[in-house]
Amino acid sequence: MGKIRDYFSQSYHNTNDRTVYSDRILTIPNLLTISRLFGLPFLLWFILDMEEFGPIPALVLGSYMIISDSLDGILAKVLNQISLVGAIMDPVVDKITVNAVAVSLAFHGWLPFWAVIILAFRDIVILVVGLRIFINHGILITPIIWARASTLFWGGVLIAAIAQIHLAKWILLPIAVVLTIVAGIMYYRRYKDLMKMKSWE
Numbered sequence: 001m002g003k004i005r006d007y008f009s010q011s012y013h014n015t016n017d018r019t020v021y022s023d024r025i026l027t028i029p030n031l032l033t034i035s036r037l038f039g040l041p042f043l044l045w046f047i048l049d050m051e052e053f054g055p056i057p058a059l060v061l062g063s064y065m066i067i068s069d070s071l072d073g074i075l076a077k078v079l080n081q082i083s084l085v086g087a088i089m090d091p092v093v094d095k096i097t098v099n100a101v102a103v104s105l106a107f108h109g110w111l112p113f114w115a116v117i118i119l120a121f122r123d124i125v126i127l128v129v130g131l132r133i134f135i136n137h138g139i140l141i142t143p144i145i146w147a148r149a150s151t152l153f154w155g156g157v158l159i160a161a162i163a164q165i166h167l168a169k170w171i172l173l174p175i176a177v178v179l180t181i182v183a184g185i186m187y188y189r190r191y192k193d194l195m196k197m198k199s200w201e
Contacts, residue, residue: 021087150179
């Protein structure tokens with residue numbers, strides 16, 4: 001439990017901090033993350049060929065991805081398997097998956113492009129700035145609860161869109177967009193504070 005408290009007690013960590021990160025790669029959380037990445041092409045295939053497959057395969061695989069996304073973070077903490085590879089890979093895979101599915105649904109006409117653009121813009125900025133900080137300073141920003149919440153709500157939006165549950169989709173979508181913007185602002189503040197601190201060193 002001490003490692004878990006250490007992980008969330010700070011806004012960011014040095015990647016060589018062995019009180020938080022391990023060097024393990026083949027952990028249960030990491031395997032779940034990898035399974036989402038390998039499952040993404042199949043999910044996009046099911047969505048693009050919905051007329052042939054129907055909504056069930058896409059719904060089943062999409063639901064698995066949402067559940068596994070929640071599970072890998074929980075298991076990493078419960079099983080004490082927080083790893084540097086997982087800390088980098090999990091958010092990257094999440095962003096690739098959510099954005100790829102959102103774009104494919106937008107091309108179907110099942111999601112508005114303006115919402116997908118907001119999501120994509122935020123995630124691209126987070127990845128680019130986060131990569132720059134990681135390369136230059138060897139530092140990772142810890143997960144923000146608003147970002148986890150936005151991913152969860154976007155998952156609900158995507159599932160509702162695939163299932164053609166329009167009322168649920170239009171209820172969840174504004175919440176997902178607001179959480180996306182809030183999470184982006186919170187990450188910006190963490191990045192700004194970190195760079196200010198580094199400029200003083």
